[in-house]
Amino acid sequence: MDSQKSTNDRLKVFQSLIGKEVTQSPSNFMNWLKPTVIAAEIGSLHCSYLVRKEMTNPFGVLHGGVTAGIIDDLIGATVFTLGLDHRYTTVNNSIDYFAPAKEGDLIAARTRIVKRGRTIINVQCEVILIAKSRIIAKGTSNMLNIGS
Numbered sequence: 001m002d003s004q005k006s007t008n009d010r011l012k013v014f015q016s017l018i019g020k021e022v023t024q025s026p027s028n029f030m031n032w033l034k035p036t037v038i039a040a041e042i043g044s045l046h047c048s049y050l051v052r053k054e055m056t057n058p059f060g061v062l063h064g065g066v067t068a069g070i071i072d073d074l075i076g077a078t079v080f081t082l083g084l085d086h087r088y089t090t091v092n093n094s095i096d097y098f099a100p101a102k103e104g105d106l107i108a109a110r111t112r113i114v115k116r117g118r119t120i121i122n123v124q125c126e127v128i129l130i131a132k133s134r135i136i137a138k139g140t141s142n143m144l145n146i147g148s
Contacts, residue, residue: 009083010080010081010082011040011041011083014081017037017040018038018040019038020036020037021034021035021036022034022036022047025077027076027077033066033070034052035048035049035109036049042081043116044078044081044113045074045110046108047074047109048108048130049108049109050106051101051105051106056102060102061101061102062100062107067097067136067137068093068095070107070109070125070127071125071127071139071141072093074109075090075111075123075125075139075141075143076088076090076143078111079123079143082113082116084145085148086147086148087145087147088121088143088145088146089144090142090144091120091142091143091144092141092142093140094139096137097136097137098135098136099136105129106130106131107128107130107136109127109128110128111125112124114140118145119145120143120145121145122141122143125138125141126138127139
């Protein structure tokens, strides 16, 4: 498979969704999260999410597991935009939580590749409460090349 062609095709999928809610992802979890794509570049995605009731904990704030899921899901999609011939899987997540978001809040997540090696790709994601321009969480993951 031609990696450059694949990269362009995969990236074009996300670029075609700019301003739209993702509903037809191969990731069922992404479809449940319902991100709206804000920007898509090779190795970087920026999406917004509406915090829905089913995403909250008993205190009415965004559940830490959902936040972790947003980070992990968007990081995986970011690696997908690289158009690599091999599949990658998460080998670890490190997440710091800084502030809450509540039902009805609009949050955004933005990823970037920190380091791309032959076997491991390290990716960072920041989650921001849009109304207050406040960072609510930051995570990094190492993605492992598991072959084709």
